[in-house]
Amino acid sequence: MNDTTDDAFYDRADAHISLSNEQLKAFENLGKVSASMMFGTTRFNAWVSARSFKSGEEMAQAREAMLKYFCEQYRMMLEDNLDDHINNFSQYMTAKDA
Numbered sequence: 001m002n003d004t005t006d007d008a009f010y011d012r013a014d015a016h017i018s019l020s021n022e023q024l025k026a027f028e029n030l031g032k033v034s035a036s037m038m039f040g041t042t043r044f045n046a047w048v049s050a051r052s053f054k055s056g057e058e059m060a061q062a063r064e065a066m067l068k069y070f071c072e073q074y075r076m077m078l079e080d081n082l083d084d085h086i087n088n089f090s091q092y093m094t095a096k097d098a
Contacts, residue, residue, distance in 0.1 A: 045070055 016037065023033045049066050053059040085092055 042070075 020033050020037050023036070024030065027033055049062075050059055053062070
C-alpha cells in the first residue's frame with residue numbers, strides 16, 4: 001500500500017470484508033456477494049468524487065481522470081492481493097474455506 005495509508009486503513013477494510021462474510025452465510029453465493037461489494041464501492045467512490053465538484057458539468061470534465069485513478073488503484077490493490085494469495089495459498093485456503 002502507499003505511504004499515506006493511515007493506522008485504521010486495514011481495520012476499515014476488514015469491517016467491509018466481515019460484512020461480506022456475514023452475507024455469505026445468508027446468500028451462499030460468492031459471485032453475488034462480491035458483485036454487491038464492488039457495486040457499493042463504486043457507488044461510494046462516485047459520491048465521494050462528486051463532493052469535490054460544484055456541478056455535474058465540472059465533474060464530467062474530470063470523468064476520464066477519475067476513471068483512470070480508480071481503475072489504477074483497483075488494479076494495484078488487486079495485484080497485491082492476488083500475489084498475497086498466490087504466495088500464501090496453502091495458509092489462506094484451509095479446508096473450511098475451500
